Amino acid sequence: MKTIQAGIIGCGTIAKFRHLPEYDQEKGVTIKAVCDLNKERAEGYAKEFGATAYTDFEKLLEDDEIDVVSICTPNALHAPMTIKALEKGKHVLCEKPMATGSEEAQAMIDAAKKAGKLLMIGHNQRYTPSAQKARELLQSGALGKVFSFRTTFGHDGPEGWSVEGKDTWFFNKDMAFIGALGDLGVHKTDMMRYVLDEEFTEAAAMVETLVKKADVDDSAVCLLKSESGVIGTMTASWTYNAQEDNSTVIYGEKGMLRLEDDPTDSVILQYATGEKIKYELGGIQTNDEDGQVNSDVIHQFITAVREGKPSPISGEEGKKSLEVILAALESNQTKSIVKINS
Structure with missing residues (x-):
């Protein structure tokens, strides 16, 4: 089973309690890189999970070994970061709300289709x-x-x-x-x-x-x-x-x-x-x-990527919500x- 390399962009609370531990628990997945504007925070998680720390998300995306990324940044950054990650050939799990408007959401959907990569929105409920x-x-x-x-x-x-x-x-x-x-x-x-x-x-x-x-x-x-x-x-x-x-x-x-x-x-x-x-x-x-029980989002995302299945919660679904x-x-x-x- 090929190891899937993950990158987490944004090291706030949702990454701390959801994305980082759930990727870490997922078999066949390695956290390759973490990114946050707060250098100390990024380096702390990098040390904890044996990853590389970045403060520039575009440099993280240059790593060709990274297969999937989670976008855990403020809402206004979801669309631009997701689109750039898809253009760099990464599968993307983006936190909700996926965008700040309909046009942004559609641009994310279009970017995923053009790249042939999976886009999933983290609606864990x-x-x-x-x-x-x-x-x-x-x-x-x-x-x-x-x-x-x-x-x-x-x-x-x-x-x-x-x-x-x-x-x-x-x-x-x-x-x-x-x-x-x-x-x-x-x-x-x-x-x-x-x-x-x-x-x-x-x-x-x-x-x-x-x-x-x-x-x-x-x-x-x-x-x-x-x-x-x-x-x-x-x-x-x-x-x-x-x-x-x-x-x-x-x-x-x-x-x-x-x-x-x-x-x-x-x-x-x-x-x-x-x-x-x-x-x-x-x-x-x-x-x-x-109260931080496993949300199953990461598992569903990784399973879909590994097995080439459609997105469990597609960009189209995220846009409708x-x-x-x-x-x-x-x-x-x-x-x-x-x-x-x-």
């Missing part, structure tokens, strides 16, 4: 046991016709876990482009698209900065409608100070499905008759140090219901 089980139950007809849902992702903000603390790039619009809606909301739009197995067609939203000293949003509430007429709410917030909330409830003709809404049971199927079926499937990833967020932003600006680009 698809791989949580609760999302996998919910999709399975809905497709089996366990809930009957789905009517509506509510889903949320909130915590007390990135400053508590970002390597930059209160000076984190997440609060800088030039680097982040968007706040909680892009950081957390895009997770839920992607997860709901996956679980419902259909697209959203319309969005309405209120997007605000309520608490944080930032020029991006820290709170967003969105109303979404799917192509089959399912309506629901999606909330993203950096103002949930008591504890993280990553819960979803789906309502249908036979009852309701609760995901990550109970401390023990990841999924609860509750019928209108009162019967309950509980599934204890293991915890979802959280931003706490003891991004379009929901872009429509929500437009809705907030225009104070109207916005049709989502398909």
Whole structure:
């Protein structure tokens, strides 16, 4: 089995807790290089994983032995760095949100096609046991016709876990482009698209900065409608100070499905008759140090690269989830219901 050589561009929190340890755990994969503008940080991880440290990502991309790269940089850098990596013949795993707009996202997709390389977007909530089980139950007809849902992702903000603390790039619009809606909301739009197995067609939203000293949003509430007429709410917030909330409830003709809404049971199927079926499937990833369970994204990425399979979460999929967020932003600006680009 040929060893796959990996490079990680951006050595912040997501690299520390997800990409670096998960590449390291993957059989037949070696971390060949790491890159960060903070030289000390890059050198620290290089020493830990036996890699070469860079502060210039383009120099890392010149290494012909590197097969795959992870883009773990601020959102505004995702598209340009991904495109350059693809042009250099690397397979790319890019963190979410994949881009700052539709044109950027499409340029990434086009670059992957032109290079003949795999582009995967790191929407890890698809791989949580609760999302996998919910999709399975809905497709089996366990809930009957789905009517509506509510889903949320909130915590007390990135400053508590970002390597930059209160000076984190997440609060800088030039680097982040968007706040909680892009950081957390895009997770839920992607997860709901996956679980419902259909697209959203319309969005309405209120997007605000309520608490944080930032020029991006820290709170967003969105109303979404799917192509089959399912309506629901999606909330993203950096103002949930008591504890993280990553819960979803789906309502249908036979009852309701609760995901990550109970401390023990990841999924609860509750019928209108009162019967309950509980599934204890293991915890979802959280931003706490003891909540960093394997996300399966790296494994899926490496497997697809090694076996020449299509991207598990393609650029096209990432773009569809991004379009929901872009429509929500437009809705907030225009104070109207916005049709989502398909």
